[in-house]
Each structure stands twice: as structure tokens, then as C-alpha cells.
Amino acid sequence: MGFKKNRIKLEDIANKLNLSIATVSRALDQNPRVKQSxxxxxxxxANDMGYMPNQIAKSLSSGKTNIIGVIIPRYDEPFFIEVCRGIDHYVSTHNYKILISSSRNSFDSEVENLASFERGLVDGIILSPTHETKTFSHIKNVINAGIPVVLFDNIIEEMHGADHVLIDDKKAAFSAVEFFIKKGKKQIAFIGGAKEKKVFKDRFEGYKEALNTYNIPMNQNLILHCNSLDRKSDNIEINSFFNSPQIKPDAVFTCTDNYGLLTMKTLLKLGYKIPEDISVIGFGDLGLADVFVPSLTCVAQPSFEMGQKVAELLINQLSEPENINHQKKVITLDTKIILRESTP
Amino acid sequence: MGFKKNRIKLEDIANKLNLSIATVSRALDQNPRVKQSxxxxxxxxANDMGYMPNQIAKSLSSGKTNIIGVIIPRYDEPFFIEVCRGIDHYVSTHNYKILISSSRNSFDSEVENLASFERGLVDGIILSPTHETKTFSHIKNVINAGIPVVLFDNIIEEMHGADHVLIDDKKAAFSAVEFFIKKGKKQIAFIGGAKEKKVFKDRFEGYKEALNTYNIPMNQNLILHCNSLDRKSDNIEINSFFNSPQIKPDAVFTCTDNYGLLTMKTLLKLGYKIPEDISVIGFGDLGLADVFVPSLTCVAQPSFEMGQKVAELLINQLSEPENINHQKKVITLDTKIILRESTP
DNA sequence: TTTAAAAAAACAAACGTTTGTATTATTGTT
DNA sequence: AACAATAATACAAACGTTTGTTTTTTTAAA
Incomplete structure (x- = not known):
């Protein structure tokens, strides 16, 4: 703790006033056991001497740090930042702070981060698993050690043993594709990300089910799974996808806002009119979907709210008496379609 | 610290092996004082028993938490996130973690955050002052308490007593406007944010100086200072600005990427061709400047690098011997113009 | 006044480490 | 076999709080 050794402590106040440390501690705590005067x-x-309590000593003594550890796969995705904002908003009203770590989309780093938090620095953990994460044991270990964990986004079956918050990705995608179908679209393209990622798999399921429900044949040429290393590589993939001669879509459902914007960029460069010739829907509704010309219709994901809910579940666990057997909780949030210029 | 009471500690290992706690501690530290076997x-x-060191106890004993506190004015600005990424990147190689707090653009909240960090939770602090921050004393107090502080962005004169990293906003703006002038532009508009904010004031100075240097009269009608509450209000202000009959710019220098994109959106809606009829330059080069159609030429601000430099200054301070009198350090990073489609 | 009850404050252990100093065990020398 | 010298380990204080228990002081009743 980066402070000089002459920092004022309870003992100094006690000495000056000829009191015991305990009494000083209780006095500052507004404990009625010490006389008003x-x-x-x-x-x-304490004020005169510029006393600042030592949080670390407090934590060691009380067994609470009032810090929540948050592990996200990456910083540079507005979705995660927005969730963090939601978390921060909620926990700050409960006297907690958040310690954010990035797993940089690596399972090993996720495990490492978890272990680091397990060293007693945090009272609870909020985790968004990477798409590399296929197991639950590393999370289960932390829970078994008595540290509450809540998950969000990209939750696979195995992880249902922990509290979590998610959206119904399949349903959300279904409704977007259904929207296209009801507008009379027949050649609906799908642009998603790495297939191993749960959210993309689910959204693809929703796409397929919508086509199936309305008896529209699925065309493999209209489907693209980006590898999504970064925006530049996405751009290249999407570009060559639409430049292919087999492609004649009249609508595009994309699994992220970024894909949606890159798709529109590509289509505009190719001379398409949006939405007259072709419609586009994005997914997320963060960033600049509303700034682009034309603005992008989106499946809006309630990111901030998701953060709040995640935080709420965690704080609830933290305030439960230790011995009661925790009942697992799952919250599924609703999405809705925000209509803009990229669709008729 | 959210763990069960049955957590393994040094004592448990010591008991099991009939050793003293000290020896166990040293053994785990790879201290040569304890016998190899x-x-x-x-x-x-320790492995068998599932020992996890208690970070809090370690910190209390060693006087170091290995946590860096970072205070940014807001989460939802890619610039700050990018700086945080840079910080995280640097400090993680030095075995530090970062604790990010947002001051929500409020001076009071900044003071509060600082005080909270001063309670011994962090070894050092990185701060980006809000635009409300006009004084230095609250920062000076922390420094005097022996906690290293490094500042970045929006640094006013008063704060020169602390290490800081910045860009030469005036020079950067000057070069952007000069670029326009050399392309033959005569009616160069300026779109900035709240005038009290140092960065916007400096960029405005650069704009004025460029005009002045090249003997171009300044036209008040071509100047807009947004209040910048959120993107929606920016949009409205920029819209009504360009809809005014007095405005006939042939180029627009905007103080952020967002202003640049909103400007292009407005101009496109009004039927302008970019860059044929009018050119636009943004500032920052984060987010979607390269995705927009047309893509936006930007003054690129090295945000990630700024984070790294800030972190480097702080880590340097942390590794200095306590008694030496710290020599204040200032790093000014270079900007450059990234040419894209919005300029000829 | 003495004494019991209540109020106020002091004492001391605990939280889980680190680390300087003291003690015990081992080795090598004669 | 006795004795240094050194290696290995144990002891104990310290880090700055919190909090249960005990002691002292004050108040009020007899």
C-alpha cells in the first residue's frame, strides 16, 4: 500500500486522547457503546489528524473486501463495457467496487484470473466465459470454495450449475428472420461468428428454425460464419462473401452490429440501395448503429440491464446467510427489434 | 473475503508437516533458507491440500496490494477504454492488476474515488480528471500521502505538479486545419465540445492559429461548441448548425470521431457529396471511423500507447526507493493524420 | 456511605501473512 | 570426541483493524 510510514492509525488517535484502540475504533463506527462526548x-x-482507515486491515479483520471481481473476454467490445457499466451502477449503491479483468478470449487466462480472484481479494465474481471455455470445473471449484459466482453471456449447458443471466438468442434471431419473412423476403442471408461460440450457434439455430417454420429452403451460399479475429479480417470475409457470384440475397441477418455495419458498407460499395434492394438487421444495438447512413435496424440486447441483473444476483448471494443451500437462479432478458432505415 | 472458514492456511500445512509457519511460508516462496527436500x-x-494464499493478509504484511487504481470520467467512451487496455497490458507484465472506477464526469465523485483509493487498497493511482476539475489540491493530498499518481488527458496548468501523459492538442488541431488549407479550403468549420474542457479549448486554439497563420479570416458562423450531453443532443445541435442558412463550409474539422460521424451523417442527409463538396476530419480514430461510408479521415490519438506510457510512469514511481525526491515527468505523444475517404 | 446496576472504557485475541532474530540440528575439522 | 561453523528450522513481533470479554468508572438506590 503506497503510503508513507507516518500514516495516522487508530493507535495514534488513541494515544493522543488517552483512549484504547478499541474505543477509538468503535467511536468512529458510531457504536453506541462509546459515550457521545x-x-x-x-x-x-481523527479529522484533525487526517486519519484514513486502512482498508486492507479492515478486510483482513472483517473477512470482507467489498470488491466484486469481473472477468470479461475482452475490453474492446461495447457489449461487455456496457454490462460492466450496469454492474458498476448496481453494486456501487451497495458499497461495492468492481475489479475488471480481461481473459483476452483465452481459457487459460480465464482460469488464471479466477485463481487470482480466489486468493481472497474479492467477495464475489462475475464471469463471462470465453468461447474456448467448454468445461465448468474451474468455476465449480471457486463456488465450492465458498465464493459466489454469477455468469452472463455465452453460457453452455455445463454451466447451468451457476446463477446466470442471458437472453434467448435463438428466439431473438428467430424473430428477426421472421420479420424479414413477413416483409416478403425470400433470400435471407446469415452472417455469424465462430460457430463454436454459443451465442452464434444459438442465433444460427433461430435463423434455421424461422426458415423451416415458414417453409423457406435453406441455401448454404447465403450463410457466412466469420472467424472474427478483428474488424479488418471480418471486413475481408464479408467483402468476398458478397462479391461471390452465387449470392443474391434480399435481406441479411447479422449476428452483431459490427457485422451489420460492415455488411452495409460492403453493399453500399457494390451499389446496392438499402433498404430498397436489400435489408439488413444487426444484433446488439450498441455503438453507432444509429449514426450510420442508413441507420441500422437491430435486435437490441439489454446490456446495461444485464449488468444490473447479474450484479443483483451476486449481491443477493452475498447477503444470504452462509449455511442456507443456495437455490440456483437464471434470468432470461427480453430482446426487441429497433426499427431503423436499413429495413423497410 | 467470500470463502468458507475451512480454507487452508499456512498453519494447516505447518501442522500437518510438523513445521513452523515461517518455514512453510519461506518454502512456498522458494526461499533458499529452507532445505530442498x-x-x-x-x-x-500445499497442492494436495488445495492451499490458496490469502492476498489480503499478504498485502497487510507486505504493505503492497499490487493493485493500480484507475479513475476515468466515463466508461462509454472508447478512448478511455483503449487507454485502460494499454494500462492493463503494461501493468499485467509487472504483476499488477487494475481497479477501474468511473467519476461519471463529476468532480465530487472524482474526489470520492480518490479518497476511497487512499484507504490503502491501491499501490498507485492513474487519473483522468473530469472537465469539472479545476483544482489540484485533492490530487496533491494523495501524492503527499505517499501514493504515486499519474494523470492523462485533460490536464490543466495547475496539475503540472504530477507526472502526466498527453498529446499536443493544439498542434494536432493546427495540422488538421493546415491540411485543409493546403488543399485549398477557405471556409473551414470547427465543431468542438464544451469550451471548459481543456482538450476542446486547445483544439480550438490550434484551429484559430492555423487560420491566423495562413491569413484566413475567422467566421463565427462556422464555429460550433456542442454541449455534448449525449449522442442524441450532439446530433440535434450538429443538425441545426448545418441547416442554418449562413453556413457554407467547404471543410469541417471536428474535435471527436463522434462529431465527425454525426457531421457526415447530417451532410449526407442534406445531399452533400463527401469529399467532393465538403471534407471532414475527425479526432481520435477509435470506433467506427473506418467503417462509415465514406470512411472518416482522422487525427489519430495513440490511446493504447498512452495507456502504456501512463502505466510505465506509474510503475517507475512504484519501483523508486521511497526517499529519493521524485523528478516530475511529462510525456507528450505524437498524433498523426490517417487519410481516408472523407478528405480529398 | 455502601452497594448493586449500568455505562464506559480497556484488554486481548483474532484475521493470515512476512521477516528479523534466536535456537536447534547437522556437518566437517582436529 | 569435542568444537566450531554453518545449515535448517522455530520463535515472535509486526501489519492495522474488529470484536468478545473483562475491568473500571459512574450513576442511582438503599
Missing amino acids: TREKVIQT | TREKVIQT
Whole structure:
């Protein structure tokens, strides 16, 4: 702790006032066990001397750090930042702070981060698993060690043993594709990300089910799974996809806002009119979907709210008595389609 | 610290092996004072028992938390996130973690955050002052308490007593406007944010100086200072600005990427051709400047690098011997113009 | 006044480490 | 076999709080 050794502590106040450390501690805590006049004297002196409590000592003694650890796959995705904002918003009203770590989309780093948090620095953990994460044991271990964990986004079956918050990706995709179908679209393209990622798999399921429900044959040429290393590679993949001669879509459902914007960029360069010639729907509704010309119709994902809910579940666990057997909780949030210029 | 009471500690290992706590501690530390065979036995047992060191106790004892506190004005600006990425990148190689807090653009909240960090939770602090921040004393106090502080972005004169990293906003704006002038532009508009904010003031200075240097009269009608509450209000202000009959710019220098994109959106809606009729330059080069159609030429601000530099200055301070009198350090990073489609 | 009850404050252990100093065990020398 | 010298380990204080228990002081009743 980067402070000089002459930092004022309880002992200094106690010495100055000829009181015991315990009394000073209780006085500053507004504990009624110490006399009103003493309490005032202590508080006055503490202020005069510039006393600052030592959070670390407090934590060691009380067994609480009032810090929530948050592990996200990456910083540079507005979705995660928005969720963090939601978490921060909620926990700050409960006197908690958040410690954010990035797993940089690596399972090993996720395990490492978890272990680091397990060293007692945090009271609870919020985790968004990477798409590399196929197991639950590393999470289960933390839970078994008595540290509450809540998950969000990209939750696979195995992880249902932990509290979590998610959206119904399949349903959301279904409704977007259904929207296209009801507008009379027949050649609906799908642009998703790495197939191993749960959210993309689910959204693809929703796409297929919508086509199936309305008896529209699926055309493999209209389907693209980006590898999504970065925006530049996405751009290249999407470009060559639409430049292929087999492609004649009249609508495109994309699994992220970025894919949606890159798709529109590509289509505009190719001379398409949006939405007259072709419609586009994005997924997420963060960033600049509303700034682009034309603005992008989106499946809106309630990111901030998701953060709040995740935080709420965690704080609830933290305030439960230790011995009661925790009942697993799952919250599924609703999505909705925000209509803009990229669709008729 | 959210863990069950039955958590394994040094004492448990010591008891099991009939050793003292000190020896166990040293063994796990790879301290040569303990015999090779003992060391191995201890490490083996620690693993078997599932020992996890208690970070809080470690911190109390060692006086170091290995946490860096970072205070940014807001989460939802890619610039700050990018800086945080840079910080994280640098400090993680030095075995530090970052604790990010948002001051929500409020001076009071900044003071509060600083005080909270001063309670011994962090070894050092990185701060980006809000635009409300006009004083230095609250920062000076923290420094005087022995906690290293490094500042970035929006640094006013008063704060020069602390290490800081910045760009030359005036020079950057000057070069962007000069670029326009050399392309033959005569009616160069300026779109900035709240005038109290240092960065916007400096960029405005650069704009004025460029005009002045090339003997171009300044036209008040071509200047807009947005209040910048959120993107929606920016949009409205920029819209009504360009819809005014007095405005006939042939180029627009905007102080952020967002302003640049909103400007292009407005101009496109009004039927302008970019860059044929009018050119636009943004500032920052984060987010979607390269995705927009047309893509936006930008003054690129090295955000990630800024984070790394800030972190480097802080880590340097942390590794200095306590008694030496710290020599204040200032790093000014270079900007450059990234040419894209919005300029000829 | 003495004494019991209540109020106020002091004492001391605990939280889980680190680390300087003291003690015990081992080795090598004669 | 006795004795240094050194290696290995144990002891104990310290980090700055919190909090249960005990002691002292004050108040009020007899």
C-alpha cells in the first residue's frame, strides 16, 4: 500500500486522547457503546489528524473486501463495457467496487484470473466465459470454495450449475428472420461468428428454425460464419462473401452490429440501395448503429440491464446467510427489434 | 473475503508437516533458507491440500496490494477504454492488476474515488480528471500521502505538479486545419465540445492559429461548441448548425470521431457529396471511423500507447526507493493524420 | 456511605501473512 | 570426541483493524 510510514492509525488517535484502540475504533463506527462526548472528541481528532482507515486491515479483520471481481473476454467490445457499466451502477449503491479483468478470449487466462480472484481479494465474481471455455470445473471449484459466482453471456449447458443471466438468442434471431419473412423476403442471408461460440450457434439455430417454420429452403451460399479475429479480417470475409457470384440475397441477418455495419458498407460499395434492394438487421444495438447512413435496424440486447441483473444476483448471494443451500437462479432478458432505415 | 472458514492456511500445512509457519511460508516462496527436500514436501502438501494464499493478509504484511487504481470520467467512451487496455497490458507484465472506477464526469465523485483509493487498497493511482476539475489540491493530498499518481488527458496548468501523459492538442488541431488549407479550403468549420474542457479549448486554439497563420479570416458562423450531453443532443445541435442558412463550409474539422460521424451523417442527409463538396476530419480514430461510408479521415490519438506510457510512469514511481525526491515527468505523444475517404 | 446496576472504557485475541532474530540440528575439522 | 561453523528450522513481533470479554468508572438506590 503506497503510503508513507507516518500514516495516522487508530493507535495514534488513541494515544493522543488517552483512549484504547478499541474505543477509538468503535467511536468512529458510531457504536453506541462509546459515550457521545468521547465519540465526538474522537471524530474531531481523527479529522484533525487526517486519519484514513486502512482498508486492507479492515478486510483482513472483517473477512470482507467489498470488491466484486469481473472477468470479461475482452475490453474492446461495447457489449461487455456496457454490462460492466450496469454492474458498476448496481453494486456501487451497495458499497461495492468492481475489479475488471480481461481473459483476452483465452481459457487459460480465464482460469488464471479466477485463481487470482480466489486468493481472497474479492467477495464475489462475475464471469463471462470465453468461447474456448467448454468445461465448468474451474468455476465449480471457486463456488465450492465458498465464493459466489454469477455468469452472463455465452453460457453452455455445463454451466447451468451457476446463477446466470442471458437472453434467448435463438428466439431473438428467430424473430428477426421472421420479420424479414413477413416483409416478403425470400433470400435471407446469415452472417455469424465462430460457430463454436454459443451465442452464434444459438442465433444460427433461430435463423434455421424461422426458415423451416415458414417453409423457406435453406441455401448454404447465403450463410457466412466469420472467424472474427478483428474488424479488418471480418471486413475481408464479408467483402468476398458478397462479391461471390452465387449470392443474391434480399435481406441479411447479422449476428452483431459490427457485422451489420460492415455488411452495409460492403453493399453500399457494390451499389446496392438499402433498404430498397436489400435489408439488413444487426444484433446488439450498441455503438453507432444509429449514426450510420442508413441507420441500422437491430435486435437490441439489454446490456446495461444485464449488468444490473447479474450484479443483483451476486449481491443477493452475498447477503444470504452462509449455511442456507443456495437455490440456483437464471434470468432470461427480453430482446426487441429497433426499427431503423436499413429495413423497410 | 467470500470463502468458507475451512480454507487452508499456512498453519494447516505447518501442522500437518510438523513445521513452523515461517518455514512453510519461506518454502512456498522458494526461499533458499529452507532445505530442498523440505521445500518440495511443503509445495507438494500445499497442492494436495488445495492451499490458496490469502492476498489480503499478504498485502497487510507486505504493505503492497499490487493493485493500480484507475479513475476515468466515463466508461462509454472508447478512448478511455483503449487507454485502460494499454494500462492493463503494461501493468499485467509487472504483476499488477487494475481497479477501474468511473467519476461519471463529476468532480465530487472524482474526489470520492480518490479518497476511497487512499484507504490503502491501491499501490498507485492513474487519473483522468473530469472537465469539472479545476483544482489540484485533492490530487496533491494523495501524492503527499505517499501514493504515486499519474494523470492523462485533460490536464490543466495547475496539475503540472504530477507526472502526466498527453498529446499536443493544439498542434494536432493546427495540422488538421493546415491540411485543409493546403488543399485549398477557405471556409473551414470547427465543431468542438464544451469550451471548459481543456482538450476542446486547445483544439480550438490550434484551429484559430492555423487560420491566423495562413491569413484566413475567422467566421463565427462556422464555429460550433456542442454541449455534448449525449449522442442524441450532439446530433440535434450538429443538425441545426448545418441547416442554418449562413453556413457554407467547404471543410469541417471536428474535435471527436463522434462529431465527425454525426457531421457526415447530417451532410449526407442534406445531399452533400463527401469529399467532393465538403471534407471532414475527425479526432481520435477509435470506433467506427473506418467503417462509415465514406470512411472518416482522422487525427489519430495513440490511446493504447498512452495507456502504456501512463502505466510505465506509474510503475517507475512504484519501483523508486521511497526517499529519493521524485523528478516530475511529462510525456507528450505524437498524433498523426490517417487519410481516408472523407478528405480529398 | 455502601452497594448493586449500568455505562464506559480497556484488554486481548483474532484475521493470515512476512521477516528479523534466536535456537536447534547437522556437518566437517582436529 | 569435542568444537566450531554453518545449515535448517522455530520463535515472535509486526501489519492495522474488529470484536468478545473483562475491568473500571459512574450513576442511582438503599
